[in-house]
Amino acid sequence: MNPFIIDVSSLIQGAESAREIEITGELSSIEFGGALVEFISPLKLVAALKKASRGLTLRGEVKVEVKLRCSRCLKSFNYPLEFKADEVFALPEDLSHLPDEVEAFPIHKGRIDLEPALKELIVLNLPFRPLCSEDCRGICPHCGKDLNVESCHCQQQADDVRWSALKKLKET
Ligand SMILES: [Zn+2]
Numbered sequence: 001m002n003p004f005i006i007d008v009s010s011l012i013q014g015a016e017s018a019r020e021i022e023i024t025g026e027l028s029s030i031e032f033g034g035a036l037v038e039f040i041s042p043l044k045l046v047a048a049l050k051k052a053s054r055g056l057t058l059r060g061e062v063k064v065e066v067k068l069r070c071s072r073c074l075k076s077f078n079y080p081l082e083f084k085a086d087e088v089f090a091l092p093e094d095l096s097h098l099p100d101e102v103e104a105f106p107i108h109k110g111r112i113d114l115e116p117a118l119k120e121l122i123v124l125n126l127p128f129r130p131l132c133s134e135d136c137r138g139i140c141p142h143c144g145k146d147l148n149v150e151s152c153h154c155q156q157q158a159d160d161v162r163w164s165a166l167k168k169l170k171e172t
């Protein structure tokens, strides 16, 4: 059974006005910026579903751990993601009546599928330039050494070349 599909018919019909939900489920990997983002933990969602004038609202918190690639040293690292979810779900006949600025996901046959909404939120909350650590030294652009592991003299040599060029300039 897919834990992200929820029967909300009693909420739409008004038999219930709100419901607390707690879901833990595995997501398939998603594509982001040309790379595949893998999940290394199940996703956990704690939220409240409430009946709204047109459809439902979902408000809560999401926790999941993803595997990202450092934009400086290119190594993979685990990144815990935690963010708030605030989504709207609407009946198909109401989707077109919503104001343009409201993005809603469909309620289909009395059910909602949280997976597309959650995946969209994950993408929005991923760091634009992931870093394995704030002070990652990256890879040397000249010799390709991982500067977190070993140091090289490329930068120093480049400085020396620039320095001697400057010195020559001064001498002439
Ligand atoms: Zn790094």
Ligand SMILES: [Zn+2]
Pocket: 140, 141, 142, 143, 144, 145, 152, 153, 154, 155
């Ligand atoms: Zn180097």
